[in-house]
Amino acid sequence: MIAARRIEHAVASALYETASQHLELGSVLPGDRATWEAAGRARQRATLETVVEQIRYDHSTERAVMRLSSSQEVQVGIRKSSFDRKRLSFPGESGAPQLPRISRIMALAIRFEKLLRDGVVSNYVGLAGHAGVSTVRISQIMKLRSLAPSIQERVLFLAGDSSLSEAGLREIAEEIDWRRQEQMFDQLRTRCVQA
Structure with a gap:
């Protein structure tokens, strides 16, 4: 399965x-890519819907064919995975070590809560669509927001x-007493270090 966001980005x-070869596209798309990236996702999707009539994807070749509203077809590669086995580097990226996975998930939970609070999405279904994952996965990620704030901070800044x-x-998040959560977290950390 490919997340809608990945398809939209490739398209x-x-x-x-x-x-530059299609007048229709030049008149609909914002002048530069930075303006496109700054536009909200809903606006991007609406723009794509006015230009693209159909997308056919072939999993075996990882290629899609877009039929534009002008009946012209454009081919595009869309990888199933965002990366190969080797780590990709991006312009401006330092050689700093990558954050632990659990730290990135904690940051994602905080980001998701902000999207809900700001009204960008109205519920977990909207978050799931925005992130390209299931509502069950959203619930799992958001459960981390029930951790004591001090634990959330420690998780965010884990080293190595x-x-x-x-x-x-x-x-641990199932426990409602934050002091008890702290004790459970310390026990979990001790078990992880000993393992």
Whole structure:
């Protein structure tokens, strides 16, 4: 399965590459890619819907064919995975070590809560659509927001390759007493260090 966001990004990239050859595209797309990226997702999707009539994807070749509203077809590559086995580097990215997975998930939970609070999405279904995951996964991620604030902070700033499990943290989040959560977290950290 490919997340809708990945498809939309690949489609937008292909449209910008071919915009100079198609007057229709040049008149609909914002002048530069930065303006496109700054536009909200709903506006991007609405723009794509006015230009793209149909997308056919072939999983075996990882290629899609877009039929534009002008009946012209454009091919685009859309990878199933955002990365190969080797780590990708991006312009401006330092050689700093990557944050532990659990730290990134904690940050994602905080980001999701902000999207809900700001009204960007109205519920977990909207979050799931925005993130390209299931509502069950959203619930799992959001469960981390039930952790004591001090635990959330410690998780965000973990150093190196942490062996803390998301499932272990969700179990701690079931406890409503933050002092008890702190004790459980310390026990979990001790078990992880000893393992």
